[in-house]
Structures are given as structure tokens and as C-alpha cells.
Amino acid sequence: MNQVVKRSEVPQEYRWRLEDLFPDSAAWDKEYEEVKKLLTKLPAYHGKLNNAASIKAVFALEDEISLHAERLYVYANMKHHEDMADPTYQALSDKAKKLSVEVNESLSFITPEILALSEDELRKLIADPELSFYKRTLEEMLRTKPHVLSKTEEALLAQAGNIAQAPGTIFGMINNADMKFPKIKNEQGEEVELTHGRYIQFLESRDRNVRRSAFEAMYATYGKLKNTLASTLAANINKNLFYAKARKYPSALEMSLFGDHIPLTVYTNLIDTIHEHLPLMHRYMALRKKLLKLDELHMYDLFVPLVEQYDMKITFDEAKKTVFDSLQPLGEEYLSVLRDSFESGWIDIYENEGKRSGAYSWGAYGTHPYVLLNHKDNLNSMFTLAHEMGHAMHSYLSDANQEYRYAQYTIFLAEVASTLNEALLMDYLLKRSDDPKQKLYLLTYYADQFRTTVFRQTMFAEFEKIIHDKAEAGESLTPQSLSAIYYDLNKKYYGDVMTVDQDIEMEWARIPHFYTSFYVYKYATGFSAATSFAKQILDEGDPAVNRYLGFLKSGGNDYSINILKKAGVDMSTPQPIRDAMSVFEDVLNQLEELTK
Incomplete structure (x- = not known):
């Protein structure tokens, strides 16, 4: 279709x-x-x-x-x-x-x-x-x-x-309604207005002038509003401090972790362990510089594809078969439900007029879950299928094994099952690829997931912790102090191989997640937990599979950290993040070998 x-x-x-x-x-x-x-x-x-x-x-x-x-x-x-x-x-x-x-x-x-x-x-x-x-x-x-x-x-x-929502609402209006970006020249030399939607497209351009122009125009625009945006972010932090004090929590961070009963060490371990493994990120930046054949790697060179678009045409039936085959390590109990889901009306596959965009897994207790897709015949859609079926299988097995009250799992756990499926699919594709260009395309796709989901989100999480700590110590957050903290973090995370452009110091001003405070770390922990599970399943086989199925069946019958620990992933220790980093290192080794 x-x-x-x-x-x-x-x-x-x-x-x-x-x-x-x-x-x-x-x-x-x-x-x-x-x-x-x-x-x-x-x-x-x-x-x-x-x-x-x-x-x-x-x-x-x-x-x-x-x-x-x-x-x-x-x-x-x-x-x-x-x-x-x-x-x-x-x-x-x-x-x-x-x-x-x-x-x-x-x-x-x-x-x-x-x-x-x-x-x-x-x-x-x-x-x-x-x-x-x-x-x-x-x-x-x-x-x-x-x-x-x-x-x-x-x-x-x-x-x-209502007053507490004001900083986020004001930021949303400034960012989405009032902020106007200038026009820049596209690859054809035509003047095109820069927008949020077009920004990443411009950064993916093969024309470096287009990338640089978009980057400079974006942050110059935020720079003009730096005082207003710093005041808005500071107001959001003060709101967090007010609620933490009113509700008798030691800090705003501990208040945010309390709901999921997450120890503070989970947050600090993530930051500390990623610091230990920053040399891997620096290696990836050196590789990016080499593959792009650049004298200097700039911040606006981070999104341009390292491999020319590799066209993998994958029909839905082919995607379904590949996803199913890639999940063989999870065993027959998992596969029998997955097989049935493909044949029993769980999935709404193709786009039609008026259909909601994107993809999701949803459902109600007592009936199987459902998956909405807008499938295109490409690699991205195949990964989306694997991802959403991970959510659906998690919901199905939780509902089948828990009473209604305890079936719903937390957001802290939600992305683990979906990301694990993607990790197993990636492993399957890489092991079976004999085309160097295809392999390079897959490896760079995977490496960029580590860069954006683990390293970048951890950098965001560290920024949030620093600025809340400063506010709690009575320091004021000026646009200059916010920009200096943010710029220094970029220098640290990207390393000496990267020319860290001064303009990046204003990026803090455009991240909407900073108004849902202390949320972004869950992307990095979820990805790390999933990668750790995948590594255990591929290395150990049945014992790890049984532990993982126990995790999927647990729903919300215990605190998230305990559910993961019983399954063999202890997020209160650095080990799952180290496991993820060892997988990232392996990806880098393969990339370096392919590009000698």
C-alpha cells in the first residue's frame, strides 16, 4: 500500500x-x-x-x-x-x-x-x-x-x-508561537525560513555552509532573548525548590526521584560512569571527523549522515519476518505470543487519510494491546515495528500475570522492553550483513543512538543537577552563568577533537525537557538497561531470558529498581551503564575496522 x-x-x-x-x-x-x-x-x-x-x-x-x-x-x-x-x-x-x-x-x-x-x-x-x-x-x-x-x-x-505551570507555558509560547527565525540559503541557493522542523534537516545537509548558517541563525535568535529565557528557566527551578521545601524533601532532585522510589545513586552513577567512558565519545568524534574528511569538526557537523543514504527497501511482511527472526533469542514463550500478535489484529499498519501520525502501543487491561503504525518500506519503519512490539509484549505479559491494580509499569521501565528489541534487531542485522556499505550504515545508525540517547541525555541530566544545586545554594542563575555551565559541559563531553563553537552555549535555552525537570536521565538509564539485558541474553542464553521474561511479567508489582534488579540489571550500580558502554566500544571497533 x-x-x-x-x-x-x-x-x-x-x-x-x-x-x-x-x-x-x-x-x-x-x-x-x-x-x-x-x-x-x-x-x-x-x-x-x-x-x-x-x-x-x-x-x-x-x-x-x-x-x-x-x-x-x-x-x-x-x-x-x-x-x-x-x-x-x-x-x-x-x-x-x-x-x-x-x-x-x-x-x-x-x-x-x-x-x-x-x-x-x-x-x-x-x-x-x-x-x-x-x-x-x-x-x-x-x-x-x-x-x-x-x-x-x-x-x-x-x-x-496553575501558577506553577506558568514557566513551562511561557517557554512554550515563546518557543513555538513568538520566536521567529531568519531565512537562510538552502543547497540550491534559495532563501528559506528557518523553523524548528527544518533545523535538523538543515543540519543533515551535505552542504556545510547550509549547516553552519542554520546553526548560527538558530542560536543567534535564542541569544537575542537570553535574559527572558534565563528568567523563565530560573522561575521553573524556583518552582521546584518551593515544592521540595513545602513537601519536606531534601532537594528538588530527590523529590523528583521519590515517586518511582529511585535512589539518588542511580542519577549520580549515570553521570559518573558516563564521565569514565567519555574517551569512547571522543573516539567517535575523531571517527566522525575522519569519515567526513574535515580539518575541524564543529558542532554543526554532528547530524550530517556519515554514509550516503543507504536505501534498504523493506516491505511490511519482510520487516515482520526480520523482526520475528531477530527476537529468536527470547525463546518460544515470547515468540508464540509475538507470532499470534502478527496474525490477530493487534496492528494498524499503513497511513490513511486523517490517521494520527507517528507510532504507539496502547491498550486496556483484559484485552490484548494494540499498535498504531504508519509503515513506510524502510529501515526506520522496521525499527519502529520492533520498538512498538516491545512495548506491546511488555503490556501483554504484565496484564497476563498481574491483577489490574499492579499491572501498569512505570515510565522508568517503559523504554526498556522496546529498546531491547531494537538492540536484538541491530545485532541480528549486523551479524548477517556482508555488504560493507550496509554494515557501515547500520553501525553509524547505532553509534548515533548511543551519542544522542546516552551521552547527550546524560549531559542534559548533569546540567539540570548543576543548576538546581546552584539555586539551592542561593546562587542566582543569569544567562551568563547558564551559558558558561552549558558550554563547559559540551567541551567535556565532546572532547578536544571537537571545535566547540561558542554559539552552542545557548542550546540550554531551546530544550523543552528542562521544564519537565529531571526526566531526561530516564532515556539514558532505559537505553543502558535494555543494552545490558540484550548483552546478557546474547551471552548467557536461557538463564538471562528467563530473568528478562520475569521482568516483563512483573508490571508494577514492586518498585522499578527492584523489578530490574530481580531480572539481573541493578541500576543502583554502574554495571548496566558499563555493559552499554562495552557494546558502544564494540560498535566503534567495528566502525574503525571498516574504515581503515
């Missing part, structure tokens, strides 16, 4: 089978009414959550309501994503969203009411055999209790929520 067709024209074998979730709209309407009825039962528990029987009953009701509401929401939105212009499913999606808000509001009394009990009363409930299934929920409530304030104070913090 190459031409873009209307949804009604898409053959059935290329569509996902949403009837497995709801056979028709009448079934959806019936379940919607059931949720509305269930919500009327909640007021009976207001003010009564002080004994095991009431708490057990309200938790069971909470799960029943949440599960049905999730099914309604997922179905309505996936139908909407089939054709975003279809008014029927626009309306259904809106209806589901409104119900979701109503459900959240109706359930919101449960946690504060239980937390109003004393610590002794909570401990008695945790020890009560009648509540054994909900022990983990209650233990988590007890863990958060020191950071939950009085009812009046919580209401005040809730009212401050």
Missing part, C-alpha cells in the same frame, strides 16, 4: 481489530452507563475509610470503575486516531475524556482520607490479613505520608498549580 487512501478503503488485513475491545458502539454505550452507575456508589464511602472492610470495598470499587473507564477511553481515542477528521469519533473521544475527568474527581477523596489516619492506624491496616492484596498500595501511601500536608495546605498547593 503506497498511495494514501481513505479509511474505508483500507483492507481489513491491514487494520487493527478494535472489535476485540468493543464489538460495536452499543456495547461501548452500555459500559459507559455502567460506569456512571458505579460512580453513584462512591459517596457512601465518604468519611468511612477508617476500617479494613470499608477500605477493601472502596479499593475494589475504584479498580472496577478505573478499568471500565480506561477501556472506554482507549477505544474512543483509538477509533478517533483511525481518522481524526471523523466527527463521530471526535465526539466519542470528547465524551470519554469528560468521563475520565469525572472519574478522577470522584475517586480523589480516597487517598487523602486514608492518609488522614495516624501512622499507627495505617500500620495496623497494612498488617490486617483482610487487606493483604492491597498491602503494597497502603505501604506506598505510608511512604508518601511525610510529604503530604494538611487538608488546608494541600488545597492551597492545589490552587498554586
Whole structure:
């Protein structure tokens, strides 16, 4: 299927089978009414959550309501994503969203009411055999209790929520709406306006003047607004400090790690271990300089492909077979579900008019997951298939082995299963490639994943830690200090082989993730954990596979760090990052051998 067709024209074998979730709209309407009825039962528990029987009953009701509401929401939105212009499913999606808000509001009394009990009363409930299934929920409530304030104070913090969002909102408006970039000349000598969307395309240009012009124009534009942007970022940091202090956390970083119960050492180990392995990054920069035949390697030379586009035409059926074959190391239990998923309407494959762009894996407990693709016959789409099926298999095995309450895994774990599939696919392709140009293309693709997902995101994470530490020590964050910190980090990470252009000092001003503080490290830890798993599976075979399947089946039945540790990846130590770095070193060795 190459031409873009209307949804009604898409053959059935290329569509996902949403009837497995709801056979028709009448079934959806019936379940919607059931949720509305269930919500009327909640007021009976207001003010009564002080004994095991009431708490057990309200938790069971909470799960029943949440599960049905999730099914309604997922179905309505996936139908909407089939054709975003279809008014029927626009309306259904809106209806589901409104119900979701109503459900959240109706359930919101449960946690504060239980937390109003004393610590002794909570401990008695945790020890009560009648509540054994909900022990983990209650233990988590007890863990958060020191950071939950009085009812009046919580209401005040809730009212401050809109103010707290202001720095991120203001940055978004400056960055996406108000900021205007100049025109630069493209490869044909035509004047073209620089935009966020075109920036990376310009940096990938074979014409070095185009790359340099885009780079200089981008950061000159941010430089003109450096005072405003520094004030906005500083306001976001001050917001974090305010909440950390109000909620009695030692620091903003520890507050952000608390939710997933991640030790501070996970964050610091990542930075320290990447520092140890910066010589590998410097080697890669030297290789990039050599392959691009440059006297000086500049910051605007980081995205230009090292190999001319290698055209690998891969149909969906070929991609499916290659992905399946590459995942053979995961064993028959995994493969039998994967085989079934390919034949049982899990995947919506091709683009059609109005279909949501991109790709995702989604679903609701009690039904198999679904995967939305917009498949093109190329290498990138094959990796996307491997990635999304990793998510889908994680969800399937978690749901099949955990009760609803404990099936959902955290964001800290989410990218591990998807990235592991990509690592196994890469290993499979490299081992079977006998075309030097193809091998070079694959190796540079992989090396750049390490550069962007591990090294660059760790550099971002280190920048966030430094600037929060300075703010917590009472230092002011001026555009000059932010730029100096950021410039020095680039010098450190890219090494002497790189000519670190002064303009890069303004890059901190354009990273939206800095307004979702202390999030980016998860990209690097997830990639490292997945690479470590892949290495163990390829080196050890069945014992490592069994541990990994245990990880996939765990859902959220324990803290993320413990789930990984049981499976053989201890993120509280530097070992998984060292494992990932040994794979990166192997990639560099192969690249250097190929380019002698």
C-alpha cells in the first residue's frame, strides 16, 4: 500500500481489530452507563475509610470503575486516531475524556482520607490479613505520608498549580508561537525560513555552509532573548525548590526521584560512569571527523549522515519476518505470543487519510494491546515495528500475570522492553550483513543512538543537577552563568577533537525537557538497561531470558529498581551503564575496522 487512501478503503488485513475491545458502539454505550452507575456508589464511602472492610470495598470499587473507564477511553481515542477528521469519533473521544475527568474527581477523596489516619492506624491496616492484596498500595501511601500536608495546605498547593505551570507555558509560547527565525540559503541557493522542523534537516545537509548558517541563525535568535529565557528557566527551578521545601524533601532532585522510589545513586552513577567512558565519545568524534574528511569538526557537523543514504527497501511482511527472526533469542514463550500478535489484529499498519501520525502501543487491561503504525518500506519503519512490539509484549505479559491494580509499569521501565528489541534487531542485522556499505550504515545508525540517547541525555541530566544545586545554594542563575555551565559541559563531553563553537552555549535555552525537570536521565538509564539485558541474553542464553521474561511479567508489582534488579540489571550500580558502554566500544571497533 503506497498511495494514501481513505479509511474505508483500507483492507481489513491491514487494520487493527478494535472489535476485540468493543464489538460495536452499543456495547461501548452500555459500559459507559455502567460506569456512571458505579460512580453513584462512591459517596457512601465518604468519611468511612477508617476500617479494613470499608477500605477493601472502596479499593475494589475504584479498580472496577478505573478499568471500565480506561477501556472506554482507549477505544474512543483509538477509533478517533483511525481518522481524526471523523466527527463521530471526535465526539466519542470528547465524551470519554469528560468521563475520565469525572472519574478522577470522584475517586480523589480516597487517598487523602486514608492518609488522614495516624501512622499507627495505617500500620495496623497494612498488617490486617483482610487487606493483604492491597498491602503494597497502603505501604506506598505510608511512604508518601511525610510529604503530604494538611487538608488546608494541600488545597492551597492545589490552587498554586496553575501558577506553577506558568514557566513551562511561557517557554512554550515563546518557543513555538513568538520566536521567529531568519531565512537562510538552502543547497540550491534559495532563501528559506528557518523553523524548528527544518533545523535538523538543515543540519543533515551535505552542504556545510547550509549547516553552519542554520546553526548560527538558530542560536543567534535564542541569544537575542537570553535574559527572558534565563528568567523563565530560573522561575521553573524556583518552582521546584518551593515544592521540595513545602513537601519536606531534601532537594528538588530527590523529590523528583521519590515517586518511582529511585535512589539518588542511580542519577549520580549515570553521570559518573558516563564521565569514565567519555574517551569512547571522543573516539567517535575523531571517527566522525575522519569519515567526513574535515580539518575541524564543529558542532554543526554532528547530524550530517556519515554514509550516503543507504536505501534498504523493506516491505511490511519482510520487516515482520526480520523482526520475528531477530527476537529468536527470547525463546518460544515470547515468540508464540509475538507470532499470534502478527496474525490477530493487534496492528494498524499503513497511513490513511486523517490517521494520527507517528507510532504507539496502547491498550486496556483484559484485552490484548494494540499498535498504531504508519509503515513506510524502510529501515526506520522496521525499527519502529520492533520498538512498538516491545512495548506491546511488555503490556501483554504484565496484564497476563498481574491483577489490574499492579499491572501498569512505570515510565522508568517503559523504554526498556522496546529498546531491547531494537538492540536484538541491530545485532541480528549486523551479524548477517556482508555488504560493507550496509554494515557501515547500520553501525553509524547505532553509534548515533548511543551519542544522542546516552551521552547527550546524560549531559542534559548533569546540567539540570548543576543548576538546581546552584539555586539551592542561593546562587542566582543569569544567562551568563547558564551559558558558561552549558558550554563547559559540551567541551567535556565532546572532547578536544571537537571545535566547540561558542554559539552552542545557548542550546540550554531551546530544550523543552528542562521544564519537565529531571526526566531526561530516564532515556539514558532505559537505553543502558535494555543494552545490558540484550548483552546478557546474547551471552548467557536461557538463564538471562528467563530473568528478562520475569521482568516483563512483573508490571508494577514492586518498585522499578527492584523489578530490574530481580531480572539481573541493578541500576543502583554502574554495571548496566558499563555493559552499554562495552557494546558502544564494540560498535566503534567495528566502525574503525571498516574504515581503515
